[in-house]
Amino acid sequence: MFRRIRSFQAAFLITSLTTTTAVLAPSAAQEDFEMTPPSFSIIYPNIDPLRGKQLFVEKNCVLCHSINSVGGELAPPLDASNNRREVDLLDFAARMWRGSYAMVELQATELDYQIELEGYEIGDIAAFAYDLETQKSFTEGDVPPEIQQWIIDVSTAADDGLFD
Numbered sequence: 001m002f003r004r005i006r007s008f009q010a011a012f013l014i015t016s017l018t019t020t021t022a023v024l025a026p027s028a029a030q031e032d033f034e035m036t037p038p039s040f041s042i043i044y045p046n047i048d049p050l051r052g053k054q055l056f057v058e059k060n061c062v063l064c065h066s067i068n069s070v071g072g073e074l075a076p077p078l079d080a081s082n083n084r085r086e087v088d089l090l091d092f093a094a095r096m097w098r099g100s101y102a103m104v105e106l107q108a109t110e111l112d113y114q115i116e117l118e119g120y121e122i123g124d125i126a127a128f129a130y131d132l133e134t135q136k137s138f139t140e141g142d143v144p145p146e147i148q149q150w151i152i153d154v155s156t157a158a159d160d161g162l163f164d
């Protein structure tokens, strides 16, 4: 699943990341860091939006989140934006982290378990969450009936007292 990048490639990657970051307005926090040459290599997952589309359904994200109007209404939709073309894996993980308190609580109530995710699976789902073209092809036909029946719309959530 992973492509291990050798140090010289990592150095190249970091150089290009630094350049890109500079162009794409770094956050205040990032500006405070001085880049030191890496003594490690970076593992970069081969992310795939089509696999992400499948995982979005199989891992049950679709029960609470919608994409292209397919899915639940309990959580913010995860539609890609028209004007952000770059996939930011760490930002996606950070957004999940910020939502984690509510997500873990609700998964316990609604699913009876906490969803298990490997790093590369988060990468695939993030790729799908940023990929407008793949999202356009996402329809109810991608969600099997046994999962569709558990999708949480506003009225189910109200019946379950989730908005109380």
Ligand code: HEC
Pocket: 056, 059, 060, 061, 062, 063, 064, 065, 074, 075, 076, 092, 095, 096, 098, 099, 100, 102, 103, 106, 107, 110, 111, 115, 117, 125
């Ligand atoms: C049981 C319901 C539920 C399930 C299942 C669920 N989430 Fe969430 N998720 C939420 C809720 C509710 C929030 C909003 C939390 C908040 O605002 O504090 C959220 C927030 C998020 C956010 C941040 C949204 C933003 O606007 O930045 C991301 C990203 C996210 N979830 C991804 C996922 C992924 C990926 C999966 C599947 C692996 C998943 N969620 C499964 C309920 C769920």
